[in-house]
Amino acid sequence: MRTNDIHNLEDLLRRFVDASVAETMAEDIRRGDALLDGFPSPELSAQAAAELRRRLDTLRPQSRRQTLGSIWAGIAAGAAAAAMVVWGISFMQTPSAPTERAPVAQVQRPAVQEPEPVVQDRSELPGFTLNLWEDTYPAESDAAFSEIKSELDNIAAWIETLGIMDTAFPDERLFNGETASQSETKIELTDFWKG
Amino acid sequence: MAEQQLSATFLERLIKRENGAFDELVRRYAGRCYGYFYRLCGNAEQSEEFVSELFVKLVEKIDTFEGGSFDKWLFTVASNLFRDHLRRQYRYKRLLDEAAEHQRRRQDDSAEQSRQEAANDRLQWALEKLDKETAELLMLRYYSQVSFKDLAEMRNEPIGTTLSKVHRGLKKIRFLLEDNR
Incomplete structure (x- = not known):
């Protein structure tokens, strides 16, 4: 396995080090890569790959089902909420049936004492004042x-x-x-x- | 290399989650991703789990792919997945130890171990001698096949730094493998 910029490696290295050093470094890296190529990559077993495919395959429909399920659940929840609102409004508007009530004692309105009429005729004032005096000082x-x-x-x-x-x-x-x-x-x- | 590039049509099918698109994705990338994970953890079962988790992630995140190199995007997700796993589990060393132990047990149990497996074990052994970051970088480059420029971008570091690390890492691998035959 080679990296895709291995051919430009020396040019790349020359940006950071001297040309001679870049050449040496590039050669080291190439030989290192060649050495790694000598060790074949471990293979994912066919069984593990099949299991992975199954898992991903079940993940895809599940996600669709979940999406659809959540949509339907949302619709159902919305419908239920709307029904509740409608029922609540109709319940509030319907006149309630008469219910029996416990007898309550009749509350009597307190009698209001009417004020005495104000003296209209000023000629009566002396007599009225005299009455007041006599009321206060017997x-x-x-x-x-x-x-x-x-x-x-x-x-x-x-x-x-x-x-x-x-x-x-x-x-x-x-x-x-x-x-x-x-x-x-x-x-x-x-x-x-x-x- | 052109074969490795995903066509726009295929990407569209993938994004729409059309029937057969995932099979194609597995056919093109599962082997490389498995190799990448296997080289890093040395454990076949663990690598299969990584691949499975990665592909589920890819399917979930496919809508976030904004164009450009699909290989770069895919292996960035793979690299992040592996790093997150190591961070979360705090068990990189244990994982390597377990992998080595697993390999040893397998060697003991199987008298019919192939020469190829023995060769792979040597590379695995050499990779374990490197620091984790360099090993991950070498395998990321090898299996993703992205350019040095993309590799540097994936790792958020200057391209000169990436070049230097790859050079040092490969040189050390060569030293380990050629001098320990």
Whole structure:
């Protein structure tokens, strides 16, 4: 067995090495090839070759069958899916048969209290206001007023007893440590603002 | 060599998986592929399994063939298959050991071993003395019959590197076989 470019080998080798080296290398390769040719290739047995043919032969129809099978399987699956959709739609559109229901207690609507009519006539307002007052402060309102007044009087008397009103509070300190009166005096004595 | 080239018509039949196309494929390539695998693993049964797996792969992948050299494409798949197998199994050395053991047992069992088999065993022995990469390269070149350019492309290496490796490998084979007669 020879490779198809063995005749051009020397030319090929000259691209990489000197002409003399290329010649030697080409000769080595030719002799090597000749040596390999002396060892006949092992043969694939007729039985193994026949088995291989059988295997490939069964592979070919199988692949066709598989292709056709997968196509038919796809068609069948699609048809089944379509049938399911159609059935689902028809099922949803068909009015369902009346079913018995457990008796449910009647829910009573809560009664809504109607608001009283708004007074239209302004002439009735005094009377309406009086009614409101009397609703809020019933008959003992005078007594309550007297009680509050007496409490306030007591507090005033207590404050007077303590003498709080006569106590002189210290002058409030400003941020710079001066009192307000000191600051005012200082401003009065300063002429800077007069120009 | 022209005989080895697959016609466009045949390729078309192959791609269409027409009746008889696979038989033709087997007739043209099974022997060479078997030889390639056998030289690498030294085991007839294992080589038959490789060939079978390869052809199934070819049938499955035939749609991916984008033209050009069919031999190059086919042996690239074969080479990848063998390398993947070795990587996956982590058993290249064991495989060779098993193959050698298998061969020895066969020698012991068969008193009628032919002279041809003995010669093949010598080549097998010599190939086992090479590093795995060089042995694979030599057998790939020998059985695929592709050009050095294609061979370099199949192996993703510069053509000068491929030439150098083939030269060294063949020289060593010659040394081993001629000096150990």
